[in-house]
Amino acid sequence: MKHNMKIHATAAAALCILLAPSCDNSLYKTENLYPDEYKNIVSFQAEATSTDIMRIYDVNIDITQTVTLLRGGSDPSLTATAKLRGMTDDEAASYVKEGIAIAPQYYTISEPDIVLAPEERYRKVDIVFSTENIAGIRSQMEADPESRFYIALILDGLDNTYVNEDKCYFVREIELGKPVISITGGAITDSQDSWSVELSASMDGDNIWDFDCTLERNDDYVEDYNTSLGRDYNALSPESVVSISNEGKLSFKSGESTSQNTVTLTVSKAGFDFDSAPYVLPIAMNMGELEFEMERPYYMVIEGIITLTLDMLSCPFDLNGYDGQGLAGLIDGDVSNTYWHTPYNDDCGAYYKDDTYGHYFEINLGKQISKMKCRYYNRPGQQNNWPRDIDLYTSNDGETWTLFQSETDIPEAQEYELGPYDAETPFSYLRVCVKKNQQGMRPGIDQNACSHMTEFQLFGI
Numbered sequence: 001m002k003h004n005m006k007i008h009a010t011a012a013a014a015l016c017i018l019l020a021p022s023c024d025n026s027l028y029k030t031e032n033l034y035p036d037e038y039k040n041i042v043s044f045q046a047e048a049t050s051t052d053i054m055r056i057y058d059v060n061i062d063i064t065q066t067v068t069l070l071r072g073g074s075d076p077s078l079t080a081t082a083k084l085r086g087m088t089d090d091e092a093a094s095y096v097k098e099g100i101a102i103a104p105q106y107y108t109i110s111e112p113d114i115v116l117a118p119e120e121r122y123r124k125v126d127i128v129f130s131t132e133n134i135a136g137i138r139s140q141m142e143a144d145p146e147s148r149f150y151i152a153l154i155l156d157g158l159d160n161t162y163v164n165e166d167k168c169y170f171v172r173e174i175e176l177g178k179p180v181i182s183i184t185g186g187a188i189t190d191s192q193d194s195w196s197v198e199l200s201a202s203m204d205g206d207n208i209w210d211f212d213c214t215l216e217r218n219d220d221y222v223e224d225y226n227t228s229l230g231r232d233y234n235a236l237s238p239e240s241v242v243s244i245s246n247e248g249k250l251s252f253k254s255g256e257s258t259s260q261n262t263v264t265l266t267v268s269k270a271g272f273d274f275d276s277a278p279y280v281l282p283i284a285m286n287m288g289e290l291e292f293e294m295e296r297p298y299y300m301v302i303e304g305i306i307t308l309t310l311d312m313l314s315c316p317f318d319l320n321g322y323d324g325q326g327l328a329g330l331i332d333g334d335v336s337n338t339y340w341h342t343p344y345n346d347d348c349g350a351y352y353k354d355d356t357y358g359h360y361f362e363i364n365l366g367k368q369i370s371k372m373k374c375r376y377y378n379r380p381g382q383q384n385n386w387p388r389d390i391d392l393y394t395s396n397d398g399e400t401w402t403l404f405q406s407e408t409d410i411p412e413a414q415e416y417e418l419g420p421y422d423a424e425t426p427f428s429y430l431r432v433c434v435k436k437n438q439q440g441m442r443p444g445i446d447q448n449a450c451s452h453m454t455e456f457q458l459f460g461i
Contacts, residue, residue: 040160041072042082042114043167044153045122049095054151054172055205056129057179058138059291063129064208067153067170071116071123073162080116080161084109084125087152087169095169099148102140102174106133107151114155127151137176149174180204181285183215183298185265192367195302196266199283201250202258203292214286215248215263221282221297233280236302241268242281267302269461274371275420277459278303304373304459306365315361317343317352323452327361330456335377335415337454342434342443344450352444357393359443359451360433363458364398368426372460373419376453383412385451389436390418394427401431412438420459430458 045068046052056063071080086104087095095101110126129137141149153170157163186198199215219235226232236242243266250259265283281300285292313327320326324341332338342359343352352359378386389408393401405421434443434451441449 038162039073039075040078040080041162041164042080042116042155042157043070043072043164044068044155044170045070046170048167048169049171052172053175055175055177056134056137057208058134058176059178060131060289062131063134065127065129066124067127069114069116069123069125069155071121077118078160079118080114080120081158082114082161082163083156083158084112084114085154085156087154091154091169092150092152095154095171096150096152099150099173100140100144101150101152101171102137106136106140108133109153127153134176137174141176149176178291178293179207180293180295181213181287182295183283183285185298185300188300190306193270194266194268195300196264197300198262198264199244199298200259200262201252201285203252205257206255207252207257208254209290210252210254211290212249212251213288213290213292215244215250215265215283215298216286217242217244218282218284218297221284221299222280225280225282225299231280233278233301234276236267236279236281237273237276238271241271242266243268244283248286265300267300272304272461274304274373274459274461277420304371304461306369306458306460308363308456308458312364312366313361314364315359316354317348317359319343319348322348330361330453333455335455336380339379339452339454340456341452342450344448351447354444357391357431357433358435358445360431361456362398362429362431365428365430365460368396368428369460370423370426372421372423372430372458373417374432374459375415375417375457377415377455378413379452379454380414382452384437384439386410386412386438387434387436387451387453388438388440389434391433391435392418392421393431393433394423394425395429395431396425396427398429401429404430408436432456 054065087101092101108128110128114123116123150171150173155163155168181201181203183199183201188195188197201213222235245264248263250263251261253260267281279302281302282297283300284297285294308331310328310331313330315327318326319341324339327340329338330340345351388410390410391403392405394404395401404423407418410416436442437449437451443449443451
C-alpha cells in the first residue's frame with residue numbers, strides 16, 4: 001500500500017535540477033524529474049476534518065451520501081488505484097479525538113476498490129446507509145446519548161498510486177434525525193365571495209429526494225391551537241365551504257428545499273356560518289410513507305374580519321394632535337394607549353353638534369356585506385366616557401343613511417362586541433354613532449360630553 005506520504009514536489013524538482021550536470025540526459029525528461037510517489041496521487045477533495053455535519057435522515061428509506069476523490073500527480077497517463085474503507089478502531093483512535101467512530105458495518109461503500117483511468121481527474125463514491133444500518137446507528141446513539149458520533153473513512157494507495165497523508169482520511173460528525181417540513185401561507189385575500197390564501201412548504205436542510213406530499217384539513221389540531229394560545233375558536237363548518245387546489249399536492253425536487261408549486265386554500269362565503277365565528281382551520285401535511293416531521297400545521301384563522309385602512313374611515317371632526325391619534329388610533333392594533341377621541345368643548349374648535357348622529361365615524365367598505373358584527377376596545381381608566389348607547393346606520397351611497405341597529409345600556413367593559421346582525425338589504429357604508437356615554441351625557445348634544453375608543457374591528461360577509 002502506498003500510503004501516508006508527505007509530498008514536497010517543488011523541493012524534489014529543485015534537487016534534480018541542481019544535480020543535472022552530473023546526471024544522464026535521460027534524467028532531464030519530465031517523467032524522471034519527480035520521484036515515483038509524486039507521479040500518481042489520490043486524495044479526498046474535502047478537508048480531512050471539518051465542522052460540516054453529515055446528516056443522515058431517519059425516514060424509513062435508504063440514505064445515500066457522497067464523497068469525492070481527486071486524482072493528482074505529475075503523470076496523468078498512469079492508472080490510479082486505491083482502496084476506500086472505514087477506519088479500524090486503532091486508526092479511528094488516532095483521527096477521531098472527541099467522540100465515537102461508527103463501525104463500518106453500519107454503512108456500505110458503493111465502490112471500495114477505486115480505479116481511475118488515465119486522464120480521469122475525479123470520482124464520486126456513494127456511502128449508503130440502509131434502513132437497517134440507520135436503526136443500528138440509532139441504537140448506538142441512544143445507548144450513549146452524551147457522546148458525539150462520526151463517520152471515519154480512509155484511503156489506501158495501491159500498486160503505483162500514493163496518498164497524501166494530509167488528505168487520506170475523511171471525518172464528519174453524524175447527525176441522525178428526521179427532516180422537518182414547514183407550511184407557509186401568504187396574505188389572506190378577502191374577496192366578495194371567499195377568503196383564500198396561497199400555501200407552499202419548505203424543508204430544513206438539504207433535500208435529497210424527488211417526492212410529493214399533500215396538504216389537507218385536520219381538525220384534530222383545533223384543540224392544540226386553542227390550548228396553546230388560550231383561545232376558544234371553533235372548527236370551520238360546514239366542510240363543504242373549504243377547498244384546496246391541485247388536491248393539495250405539493251411537489252419537491254432533489255436539491256431544492258422549497259416546494260416546486262403552491263396550492264390555494266379557499267373558504268367560500270356561501271353557506272358560511274357567520275354566527276359561530278371565529279374559526280380556526282388547521283392544514284396539516286400528509287407525507288404518505290415518508291416519515292418526515294411537520295413543524296406545525298398552518299392555521300387559517302377566519303373571523304370574517306374586514307381589514308380597515310385609514311382611507312376607508314372618515315368623521316366630521318379630528319382632534320389628532322390635541323387628544324388622541326384621530327381615526328388612525330382606531331386601527332393601529334394598540335388597544336391600550338392610542339385612541340380616537342371626540343370633541344368635548346369649544347377649546348377643541350367649534351364644538352361639533354348633531355342631534356341625530358351624536359359623535360360618529362363612518363366606514364366605506366368598498367363592497368357590500370349583509371352580515372356583520374364589530375368589536376371595540378375602551379380606553380383604560382376612563383370609564384365615564386366609554387360608550388353606553390350606540391346607533392349603527394347603513395348606506396349604499398354614503399349620503400342616504402338608514403338606522404340599522406340601536407344598542408342601549410351597554411355595560412362598562414374594556415372590550416365589547418356588537419352583533420352579529422343580518423341586514424335585509426346589503427350595504428357598503430357603515431356609520432358608528434355614539435349617542436350617550438356612561439355618564440348619561442349625549443356626545444354632540446350636551447356640552448362637554450365626549451367619548452373615545454382605542455380600537456375598532458369590523459367583521460362581515
